[in-house]
Amino acid sequence: MSDLTFNKVAGAVLATGLAIIGLREVSSSVFAPKEVEKPGYAIEVAEESGGAGGAAADAPIDWGTVLPVADVKAGEAVFAKCKSCHTIDAGGANGTGPNLHGTLGKKPGTHPGFAYSQAMIDHGNKVGVWGYEEISEFLKAPQKHVSGTKMTFVGLKKPEDRIAVIAYLHSEGSTLPFPAPNPVAAAPAEGAEAPAAAEGAAAAPEAGAAAPAPAAAAPAAAH
Template identity: 70%
Template sequence: MSDLTFNKIAGAVLATGLAIVGLRELSAGVFAPEQPEKAGYAVEVAEEGGAGGGAVELPPDWGTLLPVADVAAGEAAFAKCKSCHTVDQGGANGTGPNLFGVVGAKPAAHAGFAYSPAMTAHAGAAPVWTYDELDAFLKAPQKHVAGTKMTFVGLKKQEERVAVIAYLSSKGGKLPVPAPDPARQPGAAAAPAAGDAAAPAAEGAPAAADAAPATQGAAGQGEAAPAAAAAPAQKSAPAPKG
């Protein structure tokens, strides 16, 4: 290839490169991008039970819910836990401890399982797996016991947790079912307010006033009656003549 041909090719390549760079600079000047003040959209997530988070979930009324809980549904829901836990008596520990008799047992106390320091410390603050403790732990394990080995996200529906706890209770549970809470039964009357307690006394005031004539009548049969009767006699007596 001659020098002239090489120079033509090199010039054409150089000219193409210069044209591309020039077009890029030109387009950048014409179509200058404008950066938004805020990237994307800010999505605000309300904290559970906080402002705007809806009504706070009350603890279950165990005396009402446990006797009618669907144990079969609890067993089906417990299938989510079987990859880590066994629940039969004498069952082996897995990634998590065997859960036979866990209802009413002491936390971090099942033999042969290496509990996390967080769960061991929690056992000092909550020495019994009560119904409320199990409910709170199953709802959000990491939130209720920060640092626990249990990485399960939790059971968010209360009826599902109640069913699972009823199932666990049927597997060697040691806690009796409490009596239903009278204040949470249908048709339970609300306690009277402090201002309402004074209403009967105010209504009784006319009765005390009405009792006054009766008292005067009783006095008419006593020692005051002659004195009252004597007054007209003194007025009618003739004045002494001087």
């Protein structure tokens, strides 16, 4: 090989090496990873409340106050969720679930012609009748309230839905009377501040004014 040929080959190899090194340096500067100051997608996750008892329990329902003014039509609309399993008209046939005409005040697990679970029969023997609070708790979470019931419905979690549908059930053949309103439910909580008196001396009760009559006792549930 002549010196001229050797020089050409050596020059080509050297030029190729320099080109490779140059490309590597350029690509490193262009594509070098850079740490971002903030993540591209900030996903906020709500922390679960660590308070004792978890979510606040539903406040007790004063049935004597809410039922007389409940929206029966709204309850009929809520009952549409139940129609795939239940009829409610007088003399209606049993379906996947029993006919519900006149349910309030009846003993659970006793509607004629329906094959109840043993759990529901035992529950009926325990509670006696479908009262307002009893059926509300059942509708809220059937499987939890009567473990082993055939009713697989997830339940009505909203108190307003249960109040409305129970008012509708009452309108469909029930003879169970509404209880008297609970006066304690409307009374201020113990320890709450009394409303401030107007400037000057507070008004005293009129002399000789009759004392308020005691509240009537709630009627007993029908058996």
